[in-house]
Amino acid sequence: MAVAAGCGIWLWWGGEKKDVISRSDPYRIGVVTKSRTSEYWMMIQSGMETAARQAGAELILFSPESEADQEAQEKLAGSLIKKNVDVLAVAPIDSGTYPEYRKTAEKKGIPIVSYDTPFEDPDVPYVGIDNQKAGYRLAEYLCEALEHQGDIGVIAGDLRQLNHRQRVEGICDYIEKEPNMQVVFVEEGYGNRKLSETEIHKLQDQYPEIRGIIANSAVAALGLVDEVKTHNILVVSHDAQSDSIEALRDGSISALIAQYGYEIGYETISYIDAMYKGKNVPKKKILEAELLTGESLEKYDEKYSQ
Amino acid sequence: MKSIRSKILTAMIWITLLASAAVTVIFYRQSAGVIEENYLKTLQQRNAQMIDVMDQTMKNIHDITIYASCDQELKNGIQQYENRQNSEYLDLLAERLKEFCGREAGISSMYLLMKNEKVLVTSEEYPVYKKELQNSDIRNIETFFEEEKSPGILQDLVSDKELQLSFVEEIRSEKEEVLGYILSNVGERELYYQYIDEIYEDTMQEVVLLDDEGRVLTSSEKYETGAVYWNLECYQKRIGGAENFGTDGSNLYSYCKAPFSGFGLFVVTERNAVLHTLQETGKYFVCVLLIVMAAAVFAALYLSGLIYRPLKKLTGAMSKVSEGNLDFRAEVGSNDEIGLLAEDFNEMLDRIEDLIQRLIIEEDRKKDVELEALQYQITPHFMYNTLNSIKYAALIKGETETGKLIGDFVELLQAAISKKGTFITVAEEIHILEKYIHLQEFRYGGQFHVRYEISMETEGYQVPRLLLQPLVENSLLHGMDLKEKEGCLKIKTELVEGRLYLKVTDNGRGMTEEQIRKLLSEKSRKTTGFTAIGIPNIQERLHLYYGEDAGIYYESSEQETTAVIFLPAQKGDKNNETDQNNHCR
Known part of the structure; x- marks a missing residue:
């Protein structure tokens, strides 16, 4: 009887659940991009979110409305510093400045990591491709394709950004080796922007002998392929994203530097995670960027499907 | 004393009660656990989703506030108004604010505070702008921004009374001078209908949206916006971390915190309200339990009756028998x-x-x-004495023969009526038999002679008294035809395989099978004297003393007839044994 009563009491009270599941705050990574509109930046965001999930970190991601909006980017970064994120990742619109948020971050001891675009300050870690090398290789390919003859033009991004500047430097470095070739124009400010029809026609009128164009962003490249197609001008570009790959497939773009947005995003967060957890990380994490042509597309497809 | 029936009944009821109660309690607890767990998980998921949606909106509002603070049009508008003091510029600024405000449905209103001019431009239809702002109001906004409280609770600059959630960002000119502030406001009601009302259910006690300092932004109860949540201390273990949910026995809790804004949604639900349906089912279970119990009692009564009825009859029969009624x-x-x-x-x-x-x-x-046996003892002493007197009288008168005969007779009489015991040795039995035969020889005048074949080894064995005398008497009276030929009688004793055989053989007329059967099956009669002791008497005595181990039978031919008595060969004083046996019986 006593046993039965004991069982009863145990069943009624003893088994009472008092479980509380509590998950403490994960560490927070603040990210500021340069833009949110192009596929490249969406891929970066996707890669970052995947890596943050795996690392158990919380991602707070802000984007200015356009790549030109430096003030907004700095304010967004500033607000993340105010929010006391644990690490801040920035793709600076202006690599050369030393904005307010960096000062505050230094004061608060919040580390900053640059990705996609490095700061000129070599103390800020960088995750991304070697832009100078990329420019060099694109120029090399284009010159070969043009049989080392003729004029070429460059549609560059915002040259305040070190990545775009390095790409142009890379191109010039190579062209110097080609006695029969020269860069006849470098149009700046098309990092994530297309040239207007008028701008293209103006360039065509100005440089009728042009045989090849190196675009430093996929958006700029795709904006001019239709216009230059009839003039037998070869276009090579940066950034591997679905529309630029399609353009490569149909021949309107001859070669691409395959800078994978997803990979950059993923690697950036992995780098930050390792750094945050006290592992030894190099100052720069340079990602491989292969040159994609119509022939090597198969390889790309394989990697992309993976 | 409890009967077996009541014990069985009690046992059956207890077993049923315990089993049913255990099943009910286990089932109830399991179900309650599962329901609680599922409710908590679902609640937590909904809470987390709601927090995600809210945080995304807050991020959007934050972005828009920053975009607006960097907007060149706004900057130009402010500078132009500052230069020209024309209200048309204020209308243009209001239009631009409306555009920003329209980008996110979560924004209730946007204000542009021109610090130098003390003018507030709004995205509202009325008032479009408000001039001559209080210095204190402007200072408030400045402090709010400088102290990095954005997003936080601010007093509405238009209505003065209402508190609302505001995002504040300063606007700087290209010369880095502060031109003013952009405020993106979210009203308490907007927050309530967007987030609290969406998640609130009747079962919930309260749903509160708290800022990162534990102040109420909005709630299902009539809590004052901006006041520190009154239950904060009470729930301190339950409000914290990124996620926190569970139960303390009487309530279920769920807390989710937004990573960007730091706002947390806290839900308290009464456990009983969640388990209401189960409790209803519980009542139903109790009813079923009672019915099962009642059925079990009836079944127990019936079954115990089935088992108990024959047992009761048996115990009844036993008690009647024990009372003496052996026929029952x-x-x-x-x-x-x-x-x-x-x-x-x-x-x-x-x-x-x-x-x-x-x-x-x-x-x-x-x-x-x-x-x-008692009848044989009728006045024995008187007879002995008289006969002894006659014997001695005869001897004195020289009648030796007569005296000897009388002596034999006395001895025979003594043997017949002796009180010494039932058993005597074979030797003594033969001795008495000799006396009897001697008397009979005198009676029949020597018409027969007797031969004794007494085995020496048999002499010491015990036999019932006067066993052979009736056989000799039978032979003399009915067996031998003394008129035709001389009678010959043979008395023989022998020991074969532990059995004593006593035989009396005569050379008389012989007996048919029929005669033997009749003789052996004859019932014993009461005897009045010596000679009347017949074969049945011997049979009964043998049976009485030895059971089936002893008996008598006849072997008869034309030449001779032998009566044979067999009995177990036993030595020692049989009289004492018999007496003891009798006592035992």
Whole structure:
């Protein structure tokens, strides 16, 4: 009887659940991009979110409305510093400045990591491709394709950004080796922007002998392929994203530097995670960027499907 | 004393009660656990989703506030108004604010505070702008921004009374001078209908949206916006971390915190409200339990009755028998163990009755035998003395023969009526027989002669007294035809395989099988004297003393007839043994 009563009491009270599941705050990574509109930046965001999930970190991601909006980017970064994120990742619109948020971050001891675009300050870690090398290789390919003859033009991004500047430097470095070739124009400010029809026609009128164009962003490249197609001008570009790959497939773009947005995003967060957890990380994490042509597309497809 | 029936009944009821109660309690607890767990998980998921949606909106509002603070049009508008003091610029600024405000449905209103001009431009239809702002209001906004409280709770600059959630960002000119502030406001009601009302259910006690310092932004209860949540201390263990949910026994809690804004949604639900349906089911279970119990009691009554009825009959029969009614028999109503018990009991009674009957008969017979023996003792001393006097008188007168005869007779008489005991040795029996035969020889005048073949080894064995005399008497009276030929009598004793054989053989007329059977089956009669002791008497005595181990039979031919008595060869004082046996009986 006593046993039965004991069982009863145990069943009624003893088994009472008092479980509380509590998950403490994960560490927070603040990210500021340069833009949110192009596929490249969406891929970066996707890669970052995947890596943050795996690392158990919380991602707070802000984007200015356009790549030109430096003030907004700095304010967004500033607000993340105010929010006391644990690490801040920035793709600076202006690599050369030393904005307010960096000062505050230094004061608060919040580390900053640059990705996609490095700061000129070599103390800020960088995750991304070697832009100078990329420019060099694109120029090399284009010159070969043009049989080392003729004029070429460059549609560059915002040259305040070190990545775009390095790409142009890379191109010039190579062209110097080609006695029969020269860069006849470098149009700046098309990092994530297309040239207007008028701008293209103006360039065509100005440089009728042009045989090849190196675009430093996929958006700029795709904006001019239709216009230059009839003039037998070869276009090579940066950034591997679905529309630029399609353009490569149909021949309107001859070669691409395959800078994978997803990979950059993923690697950036992995780098930050390792750094945050006290592992030894190099100052720069340079990602491989292969040159994609119509022939090597198969390889790309394989990697992309993976 | 409790009967077996009540014990069985109690046991069955207890077993049923315990089993049903255990099943009910376990089932209830399991179900309650599962329901609680599922409710908590679902609640937590909804809470987390709601927090995600809210945080995304807050991020959007934050972005828009920053975009607006960097907007060149706004900057130009402010500078132009500052330069020209034309209200048209304020209308243009209001239009631009409306555009920003329209980008996110979560924004209730946007204000542009021009610090130098003390003018507030709004995205509202009315007032479009408000001039001559209080210095204190402007200072408030400045402090709010500088102290990095954005997003936080601010007093509405237009209505003055209402508190609302505001995002504040300063606007700087290209010369880095502060032109003013952009405020993106979210009203308490907007927050309530967007987030609290969406998640609130009748079962919930309260749903509160708290800022990162534990102040109420909005709630399902009438809590004051901006006041520190009154239950913060009470729930301090439950409000914290990124996620926190569970139960303390009486309430279920769920807390989710937004990573960007730091706002947390806290839900308290009464456990009983969640388990309401289960409790209803619980009542139903209790009813079922009671019905099952009642059924179990009836079943127990019926079953225990089935088991108990034959047992009751058997115990009844036993008590009647124990009262002395040996004729009563238990009723055998089933084939089970109890039926078998009743059968065995009846059988046992039969055997007892049979034994008692036999005991009574044996006792009767023994009594008869004893009476007979007593009859032999009628005035023995008087007779002995008289006969002894006659014997000595005859001897004195020289009648030696007569004296000897009388002496034999006295000895015979003494042997017949002796009190010494029932058993004597074979030698003594032969000695008495010789006396008897001597008297008979005198009577028949020597018409027969006797031959004794007494085995020496038999002489010491014990036999019942006067066993052979009736056989000799039978031979003399009925066996031998003394008129036709000389009679010849043979007395023989022998020991064969532990058995004593006493034989009397005559050369008389012989007996047919029919005669032998009749003689042996004859019932014993009461005897009045010596000669009347017949064969049946011997048979009865042998049977009485030895049972089936002793008996008498006849072997007869034309030449001779032999009566044979066989009995177990036993030495020692049989009289004492017999007496003891009799005592035992």
